[in-house]
Amino acid sequence: MVDHADIQARGLHGSTKVLLLGGLCLLLQQVPISYRIDFFGEQADASLIHLHAGLLLAIAMLERDRRVVAGCFLLTFAGWTGRQLYFDQWQPGPVLAWGAASYLFTLGWSLVCAQWMRWPRAPGQRVQRRDLIRFAAIGLLLYPLALSLAGFSIAAISTSALAISSAFQMFFAKQFGVAVVTLPLVVAWRERGYPTPRLDVGSHWMWPVMLGTGLVLSLWMAVLVRQAYMADGAAPRLVLMDYRFALLLVLGWGMLRLSSRWAMAALSLTLLLLVGMVAGTAEYANSPVGFFNLLHITLELNILLLAMMYLWLTNRDRFELAERLSSETLRDQITGLPNLKALRERVARPLARTELGYLLLDQTDTLVAGFGLDTQAQAMNATARRLEDIVETYYVGTGQFALLPKFSRDADLWERVMARVEHAEIDAGGQPMRLLPYLGVAAFNGTQASVIDAAVVAASHLAFEARHHGELRPRYSDIGDTQLRRTHRRQLHDATEALASLRNERVVLYFQPIRELADVEGEPRGLMGEVLCRLLDERGEIMSPARFMAPLEAAGRGAELDLAVVRALFRLLRKSPAALPHCREIAINLTGQSLASMSFQVELRTLLAGSPLPMSALCFEVTETAAISNTAAASHLLADLRALGCHIAIDDFGTGMQSFARLRELPVDIIKIDGSFVRNVAQLGKDHAVVQASVAVATAFGAITVAEFVEDEATEHCLRQLGVQRVQGYLYGAPRPLVDVLAETAAEAAVFRS
Known part of the structure; x- marks a missing residue:
């Protein structure tokens, strides 16, 4: 039966999303990078970037509820309509109809492109390096190109010169909007809750600060030089692209050191700054040289985006692989239990007691030989679970554990450990089995690996001695028991x-x-x-x-x-x-x-x-x-x-x-x-x-x-x-040598026959 309250709650949640995301699109719609364009005598003020276009594509990629995506497009269209009516002195015209058709096409095209890029995805699925190729081909090229061709359709209600101008504006504005917003936002959203990758070597914070300071000083001196040599008195422009290699290094440091949220924000803001710095170049795009120069700058920005994203994703994957390998080295491969390396790392942190137990389970080799490794692993895990509330268990080998107490005051701790294991029944191939426990306990003083290893060795000697004598009580010793060491060496x-x-x-x-x-x-x-x-x-x-x-x-x-x-x-x-x-x-x-x-x-x-x-x-x-x-x-x-x-x-x-x-x-x-x-x-x-x-x-x-x-x-x-x-x-x-007994038997048999 359908839960109407649940449907209503989900609808309310979707409405909230539409208001928040749609409102953000409206705000970004008001953030222009202005320049003046002149095509075939048609002069117009335009924006070099449509940030809301990048956000809308990101919403289409991330949001699984298509009603939310449609609502965001509808709010954005409403904002565009209001502005258009304002410019037309509140007189509706054919441009509004064309705008409605254009936004409807943009909605459908965004959903199609998102699907081609294999979005949206299930929760937990993150951006991978292979996604960059699809994003470059579809998001950065095919998506804005199709929208610019759709913008050319304004020729049906206007002049061809205005249509060319509109197509030109839409291609670069949509392209820059997608480059600045879409991929950084998608990555930042999908990386929520994951640990921040860290660069371990050559990552001191001083060198990027010094490089950034040098970049700012160089730009300031460039302004001074241009002011001194500008004959016509025109205001000098900062050409940030001239410093793109220094900028690449600073941005690369951010990709390696910052969290996903701040790294993507830094990348997006840097790209936005670069787009703003090249706005003056866009004014000359009506000439062939100016147009190809703008294409060249667009290509460099896209390369910068993809290079930084590849660097960030590679560093993230490297970091997670290192973490996974490090985690795997802390666990036994068969049982999945913490091992001796995990024990050495654990003792570096505060302990309840500087005492270590070594638990030896008898006849565990029978489990392996008779029932296989899976049964042995189940038995070891069952033993660890039975003790987990009083001791920390670290797997040493087949049927052997190192134990650390969890509580400082527990006088009969080790006796309780023995009792729990001794009375536990293990299911081995459908047959109940009991494994006899033997326990050695050794104290230690220090957190060095050598100290812990010595304590483990001393406690293990005591456990094996207990098994040798059939003693089902803990054996205690301190770390300096030299007689025990001599016995073990013998x-x-x-x-x-x-x-x-x-x-x-x-x-x-x-x-x-x-x-x-x-x-x-x-x-x-x-x-x-x-x-x-x-x-x-x-x-x-x-x-x-x-x-x-x-x-x-x-x-x-x-x-x-x-x-x-x-x-x-x-x-x-x-x-x-x-x-x-x-x-x-x-x-x-x-x-x-x-x-x-x-x-x-x-x-x-x-x-x-x-x-x-x-x-x-x-x-x-x-x-x-x-x-x-x-x-x-x-x-x-x-x-x-x-x-x-x-x-x-x-x-x-x-x-x-x-x-x-x-x-x-x-x-x-x-x-x-x-x-x-x-x-x-x-x-x-x-x-x-x-x-x-x-x-x-x-x-x-x-x-x-x-x-x-x-x-x-x-x-x-x-x-x-x-x-x-x-x-x-x-x-x-x-007892006598068998060879002598056989010889005597043969001799007696010969005498008897004779």
């Missing part, structure tokens, strides 16, 4: 050395046996146990897992380690063909990073295709934490391995007993109870209850139970009573 060194060992195949495999409790007193039925990895450093010394596992996983190289272990295992097995028939079950550990890596899965299937052992003799162990944190990815990989005939074991069971519901989704053949519960199981305390519950869970899942870290007979006896089926620990054998 970790970096270990990671570098471990990567070098992997890539140079300096991998040594150890083997720890696993026994069936039913076979402990009898002969073992084949080789069954777990493969353990060791690396050799450059000196040939063995690196323990404590030195290289955490650094490799922190560097994202867990999958590379797992593949290296499988390759080394298959090489050793191929070198001991006699031991292969006696290999009952060989267990291989997989890291959480391997579960989330598609490239790992492809490479592992390729290796398994050339396995020297049947698939039923291979068992892959995954820690409970990694399996539950990557449930979807783990289910897919482990199901594929199980379909090939491999066995699947959940290692360190009991550390994540709150996640039995998710564990139900995994294909499980073996559950290995974490050794921290097995060590004290014989004391019949809480650990005994945990082991008992683990056995019950394994039974419900139809899985075999294996107890780790069995070191004495009392523990073995207790495990037997609880129904544990397999055991592993120093009571049955310490």
Whole structure:
């Protein structure tokens, strides 16, 4: 339904526009640059510029309501009619009819030219450099030329000499009016609300002032010289065009330094001044030389207009491009969140507290590997939004944020940050996920980039230390924690050395046996146990897992380690063909990073295709934490391995007993109870209850139970009573080099055959 009140309000608004703009046209109609023209004996006083013509074309270009445009033309025609009646002693004549037809044609022609120049435009669309070509061809040439030809039609009611004079007057008057008013006004109107472009280099205000002062002094001295040498005593004229190069420089400075409003006003006033200065030349336009001189001046004015507009538009575009690029460098390209550079700029301004937090979200690499960058970006943005009312967030990398407090007095700020992130559920591919937060907090003193970087490094060390120890509380430190720095440098060194060992195949495999409790007193039925990895450093010394596992996983190289272990295992097995028939079950550990890596899965299937052992003799162990944190990815990989005939074991069971519901989704053949519960199981305390519950869970899942870290007979006896089926620990054998174990197995097989 049409809202009549809305129509009435819009009509009132349009009427106001007509009165304001039409009134301005009437005022400009009264601003002449007078000169006397003589064509074929027809002498008349005329104006060299029709400023209202330029305003009317600008209105046609800017105003989308054509009724407003028509109203402005009607008011302007009314003003012309009143003046014409005054000159004709209030006697209407044919000139009025011709004027009405002329204004009606001008209205239609203005709308057509505006449309050809692709105006009016939607709000927000600005003048571009490519518009200058259309404006030069249509606005500065075609528009006044057609109006001058229309003015020639006065010959129907007057003499041909008057018609030629009228056409001449209208061409230059309309042309100068458009040049002085139209384009500067359109640009100034469209640039409202946009920042002022600034010139950064060579923009000191002194040099344009000095140049302008020199220009004024030069003009004054030119007047003095002309007065001294004018023989006929005629009044000297200022010829400003003689100083157009100096004027170009001053005006160019204004284009680069002033706001759009003042720059366009300066350009328009300068052009108006130049038109006024050449009015004397127009009096001689009835001669061929004078006419072409006026055309030459008109061309120079148009070139000046277009050159200044091009300079202004180019500077505006350059400024906005620089601002956009600068803004983009302050944000991460994937998430759109402020980055470390934005943090460095932010600390230059007053802060609520000179304290910085470093938030580390665990398992975010799984989001990228399992769901893609878009899901990871959504998760990071969701985290930032959840914290935006208490801290400023700056994105450092995948799952890592630098945080600045927003309030000076908030004693439990960092604890609240941890609580908000820890209890937030993230939608990852339709599945709810929770990312464990780890937080380091460091104080800083200063705004220099080096100080802020040091604070970020210190806080990040604390966050990674918290993750290493599984500490879900903020860790605090000051900037001078040298022990933390030494720890970090040692970790970096270990990671570098471990990567070098992997890539140079300096991998040594150890083997720890696993026994069936039913076979402990009898002969073992084949080789069954777990493969353990060791690396050799450059000196040939063995690196323990404590030195290289955490650094490799922190560097994202867990999958590379797992593949290296499988390759080394298959090489050793191929070198001991006699031991292969006696290999009952060989267990291989997989890291959480391997579960989330598609490239790992492809490479592992390729290796398994050339396995020297049947698939039923291979068992892959995954820690409970990694399996539950990557449930979807783990289910897919482990199901594929199980379909090939491999066995699947959940290692360190009991550390994540709150996640039995998710564990139900995994294909499980073996559950290995974490050794921290097995060590004290014989004391019949809480650990005994945990082991008992683990056995019950394994039974419900139809899985075999294996107890780790069995070191004495009392523990073995207790495990037997609880129904544990397999055991592993120093009571049955310490880890030994796999090559020795395979050699002994082959030797025992040879003795048995003989």
